[in-house]
Amino acid sequence: MSLQIQNLALKYPGSSNFVFQDLSFELKEPGFNSLFGPSGVGKTSLAKILTGDMPHFYGKIGHEGMMTFLYSYNTERLPGWSGVGKHLEKITPAGRLERREELISIFGLEDCLRQRFSQLSLGQQNRVNLLRYLLQDFDLLIMDESLANVDELTREKIILRIKTLYPQRHFLYISHNVVEVSKFCREIVVLRGAERHPQSIVIRGQDARIDREIDRGRLDQTMLEIVNASS
């Protein structure tokens, strides 16, 4: 299961500038990878191209062995007419009840299930939203700042457990947090903008896991590489 982007170009209708042009990279193995780069560089546009929500682009996307792409983002909401628990019950596919309970526990959402979505804090809303995506069938899940409002410790716990629970799935984590992507991601695709060559650089991250300590010096090195690539 690999994801290959070849000579991808995108220009919005009416605009003379390319969002990206001749963008190419490859993510060979499943895992927790990242799209990184400054605002406006095309991370969300690329995510939408991958999920088929933005059909007008040039270039080729290869996704051998991958069928279902999902895109989640941090401002998504659940309908407000019933409690969070009831919504989760309705969208849980058959045979995934145990996984749902496990995720609720990992995400620390036990006390939120009777509340309506609008009554939750932003961090809780982010967690509920991501949880429902993790219950679905997917080969690639794009997390566009999906945990942006969650505190650092909880975010770390969630990411590490996701990596353990879904070792054979592709994740594309979009974040502006250089420490986080360096620490948790296996490969970081740094998007640099249409005017630069190469337009993207893939950097090897530290890929932290529950059972693996990371080396502080190597983490600093990765962060430095990301900053250099994006600046």
Add this chain to the structure above:
Amino acid sequence: MLLHRRIYQFLIIYAIGLACLLLIKYGLGLSDYVIPGPVDIWHTGTEEFERYFFDVLNTLAVAVAGQVISIFIALLVGIAGRQATWFGSFIKVAAYNVQAYPIVAIAPIIFILLGDGLLTRLLIAAMICYFPVLLSVIGIMAEPVVDIEHFYRVTGRMRWQLEVKIRAFENLNKLTTVIAGSATLAMAGTIVAEFIAANAGIGYSIRVALYQSNLAKILVALFLIGITLSVYQGVLELSGVIIRRAWTGK
């Protein structure tokens, strides 16, 4: 609270209107034949109250029925026309164009074809309040609530019923305001229909009073129309609040 506010507001406006009329009367020295004095208005009120009250109820019943019909049809058409398809666009364009034509202007045709009975009043009331409701419903139903709908769309769970439910829920305030507001249109439509050619209702009584040049009767009729409509709108708004609380939990 909403009900009280509606009634207070109407009483204040009615009192201001009446005061202006009396000011004109005494300022220009007009006779009681042109603008009756307060005592005349009071006497007419006590004499005609019961008859006019039942006339207003008669009109209100037709207006409510017309409003219910128009809301029902507007919801059906609005839901059908919400999608960015050829059919959806056709319905939207047709609704915008047809509503630009004054329904009152075609009311005489309806009277000629259907006579001056209940059906004609009902039809005109429904037509007058239908298009504004339709435009609002189409506007609400055609606007995706992307942050909520996205998940259901990408996971293949979206059904038209869910889409309508999400959009109605997210625009509940707008919908209840439009429905409460359309009560005025339905009432106005019914009164206009009665005024043109019907043989019952408060519009018919106003027409008779007009032929008698009896402004006192017209003022009493206006008072009863206003107070009844205020109560009806207040009840609608209150119902909206109750439904909203039950559905949203706040």
